[in-house]
Amino acid sequence: MNLWEKYQACLKVNASKTAFCIGNRSYSYAEFSQCISASQQLLFKHIGPSAGLPVGVVCHDSIETFAAIFAIWFSGSHFVPLHPLHPAFINEEKVRQSGLQLIFDPQTNNSATNLKVKCIDNKDLTSSATPVICKETDRAYILFTSGSTGKPKGVPINVKNMSAYVDGFLNLYPDLTSQDRFLQTYDLTSDAAFTAYLIPLLIGASVYTIPPGGFKYLSIVKILQEQQITFTKFTPSVLNYLRPYFRSMKFDSLLHSHFGGEALPIDLVTQWAKCIPNAEISNGYGPTETTITCTIHRTAIDQLKENVYNGIVSIGKPFKGVNILIVGENDQILSDGEKGELCIGGSQVMDSYLHASPNDNSPFFISELNGITERYYRSGDLAFQDKDGYLYFCGRKDDQLKISGYRIEPAEIELAVSQLAQGSKSRAYGFLNKSGTESIVVFIEQYDQHPDNLKERLRALLLPALVPEKIIPIGQFPLNPNGKVDKSVLFELYASQIYE
Structure with missing residues (x-):
């Protein structure tokens, strides 16, 4: 039985249980299965069965989005996630590179691109089960990481890779059950999001999503409290936003507090541990190229400080099958x-x-x-x-940054700055801010306009994760004896501004 057949079997066995809670609506496994089948038949109508083609999905917070993803997988094709709020030219580059001719989008009036690509709407469709068609060598998805040329690089992951990830994760978490409730906090264009629906939907558990808009961090707290969530996955940056409210928080139902995407500071997670008395902490690591997560440090709260280096929690040991x-x-x-x-x-x-x-x-x-x-x-x-x-x-090893779970090439940010600042020389770095988490800081040479204006204009050219937290104009870049930009001097300048 291949991975997708296992999912389809789980849909049948758990038909009456809750698969998703999205907004104010719960969806059973049976309802989810019907939506998948209808989306699959719609897909067959346009590209035929087992076509092995890429299919785009504009990722909204909706049951139709998740159903489209599984319909694509069950049909032997692979999906390319597109964010509805990202600049159109970024989505268009993904469309071009992956060769998309078809996109699932239940809100077709808000197209994520300006290209002439056929969009299909799977909203409110239901149908009986359709057979799974796939092979382990089939691609499962293509994600895009930041590229040094300013163009994103496509990372294709196949079914075999995903099967190995799921097996490795469940091998480390044999105690997860159909009674667990997973909180999905990531954008669906990030591979970090996969954990919160791939794992629960294979064991008959439930997925709870964060509504778009508003204050995301307050929504997380509200759902944790009201829905008795048992499994969370955050970046440390998300947790840091919650830090001011730790004293008023206590989540007795939480059993697994999982982190990934950034270095995890021991002081931050030690404070968080007081809010989750019944939970264990786990810290994961994995480049997009190695399928979501490939190492995890899973530990009880009272043993947290046993595996720490320079104030950062260990990333643990490799999954089964990972060397x-x-x-x-x-x-x-x-x-x-x-x-x-x-x-x-x-x-x-x-x-x-x-x-x-x-x-x-x-x-x-x-x-x-x-x-x-x-x-x-x-x-x-x-x-x-x-x-x-x-x-x-x-x-x-190089200057690549990792912010909020995204791997970022500084050159991509510097290129955008140059385009908006008449070619002014700039450098982008990741520096620890006052909260102890890494943020993007851009230094720009001989720039006489207000940096906040430049920051706002960058939002039209860059993904949200790439927009710098701070832009600092300087006369000229300091150089070290080797003739290279002296990063230590720039850090001192940054530190003098944030701690003044």
Whole structure:
């Protein structure tokens, strides 16, 4: 039985149970299954069964969005998520790169692109079950990460990768049951969102979503309190927004508080632990290229401080089926305790980037571990492994940033700044703010206009996660003895402004 057949079996077995709670409406597994089948038949009408083609989904907070995703999977095709509020040109670039000809969008009057792509509406459709058609080698989805050229890079993930992820996750969480209630807090264009619906819908549990608009963080608190949520997944940045209210919070029903997407500060999560007396803490790690999450540190609250480095909680140990190497400059395998590049092998690793040439092996290399030769993905992250096998994240090998779960190339931000500031030289960095979380700071040379105006104009060119928190004009960039921009001087300038 393949992954999608397992999901379809779960839909049948749990027909009367709640699958989703979206807004003020609950949907049973039976209702969700009917919506999937109707969406699948609509898809067959336009592209035929088992076409293996990419299909776009404009991701609204609706049952139709989730049904469209599963209908695409059940039909042997793969989905490309599009955000309805992202600038049209960003969605259009994804459409072009992935070759989309068809997009599911229940709100077709608010098209996410200006391109002539056929949009279909699966709202309020129901139908009886339709057979699953797929193979493990079929693609499941294409996500896009920030690219150094200013264009996003496509990351295709196949069914085999997803199956390995689901198996690895459930192997670490055998105590999850159909009684659990998962809170989905991420945009559906992020792979971090997959956990909160892939896992519960395979065990007969329920998914609760956050309504769009308004104050997201207050909505999270409200749903946690009212719906007796048992499993959450946040970035540390989301938790940091809740920090001022910790003293008034207590969530007795929460059993699993999971983090990912950013380094997890021990002081932040220690304070949070007082709000969740019955929960355990887990901290996950995984580049998009290695399918959602590939390592997790799962621990009881009273053991939190046992695996911490430089104030940051360990990213744990690899999933079953995931192999980890820490390598040096010449790809030599390093010993426990030595810092190097974190490299990932195993069945969760993507085959290649979208449209990569057959000879482009730049993100991969071949190495041997315990007598097994395998292909490894270079994460670009620095880490070390202790004698007990726990991994510790130590920052980026290059200047790439990771903010709110998104991996970001500074060059993409700098390009947008240059376009709006008549070619002024700029540099984008990730610096820790007063709250202890990383934020994007842009320094711009010889710019005499108000930086807040530039920041607002950048919102039209960049994804929300790429818009800098602060823009600092300077006369000229300070250089170190090697003739390179002196980042330490810029950090001192930034620190003097935020702590003045």
